[in-house]
Structures are given as C-alpha cells and as structure tokens.
Amino acid sequence: MPMLFWRIPFVVVSLALCAPAWAGDAAPPPVTVSKAWARATPAGAKVGAAYLEIEVGAKADRLVSASTPAAGRAELHTHVHADGVMRMRRLDAVDLKAGESHAFAPGGDHIMLFELKEPLKEGGTLPLTLRFEHAGEVQVNATIAKIGAKSGPGASAEHTGHHKH
Numbered sequence: 001m002p003m004l005f006w007r008i009p010f011v012v013v014s015l016a017l018c019a020p021a022w023a024g025d026a027a028p029p030p031v032t033v034s035k036a037w038a039r040a041t042p043a044g045a046k047v048g049a050a051y052l053e054i055e056v057g058a059k060a061d062r063l064v065s066a067s068t069p070a071a072g073r074a075e076l077h078t079h080v081h082a083d084g085v086m087r088m089r090r091l092d093a094v095d096l097k098a099g100e101s102h103a104f105a106p107g108g109d110h111i112m113l114f115e116l117k118e119p120l121k122e123g124g125t126l127p128l129t130l131r132f133e134h135a136g137e138v139q140v141n142a143t144i145a146k147i148g149a150k151s152g153p154g155a156s157a158e159h160t161g162h163h164k165h
C-alpha cells in the first residue's frame with residue numbers, strides 16, 4: 001500500500017520532535033536550590049538577609065538576581081575583609097562553577113533584603129525567586145529562623161526549587 005510509505009517518515013519525524021522533551025525530563029536539574037532560610041527581624045526593621053545552598057549541575061551558571069514579594073528590593077551581597085573590618089559588598093552576579101555546591105551563609109555570600117514590608121517572623125516562610133543566566137527562574141520558600149540565628153533550622157528547610165523558564 002502506498003500509504004505506508006508516507007506514514008513511516010511521519011512517525012520518525014514525530015519521535016525526533018519528542019526526543020528533546022524526554023531528554024529534558026530525564027536530565028538532572030541545571031541547578032538545585034536547597035536549605036533556604038532567613039533570619040527573623042525585629043519589629044520596625046526594614047532590612048533582612050536570606051541564605052541558601054545552590055548545587056550546580058554539569059553546566060556553569062550565574063545567579064544574576066533575587067527577588068521576593070516581601071521586600072521592595074533584594075540584592076546579592078558578599079562579605080569582604082577591608083582594613084581588618086568585615087564589610088558587605090554588593091555583587092552584580094554570583095558565578096557558579098559546574099558541579100559546585102555554593103553556600104550562601106552568615107559571614108559570606110547572602111541575599112540582602114531592603115524595604116521589608118513586614119517583619120520576618122520566626123517559623124514563617126519567605127518566598128524567594130532566584131534568576132539564573134542559564135537555568136532561568138527558580139522559586140524557593142525560605143524558612144524563617146530566630147533573630148540572629150547562625151544557621152538554618154536544619155532539614156526542615158530542605159527544598160528543591162521549581163524551575164520556571
């Protein structure tokens with residue numbers, strides 16, 4: 001039957017079109033954000049900080065910005081030693097090497113929140129959107145630990161971001 005001759009190429013083409021979708025689902029995520037947490041803030045405070053861990057897949061990436069509906073502005077910051085004093089410095093982006101696990105932690109890199117709309121309350125959550133150059137946007141909920149906490153509330157903060165391109 002002549003019909004068979006045009007049907008076969010059609011099936012082959014459909015499979016070829018589907019292949020990238022399968023590969024995408026099976027592949028490990030380009031970046032995984034986990035252990036996100038923030039410090040509770042005292043009443044009236046307009047500034048806060050959030051911390052997290054980024055595991056980078058097989059491809060290097062860059063964290064280019066962060067945002068949250070809870071604050072007017074979020075900046076990527078690091079701490080640097082200058083003249084024997086620890087100072088914060090704003091970063092335009094954070095370079096992430098392939099295969100690296102990059103920790104944002106007190107005394108190091110952090111996400112600085114300005115113009116907080118409400119104090120961050122211990123036990124609450126802070127929704128964060130991270131924008132990566134290659135991986136796109138990753139959303140994560142940071143657990144809010146007590147005021148002045150040095151580390152996150154532990155395993156309960158574990159969360160894998162949802163990828164949204």
Ligand SMILES: [Cu+2]
Binds near residue numbers: 077088110112
């Ligand atoms: Cu800062």
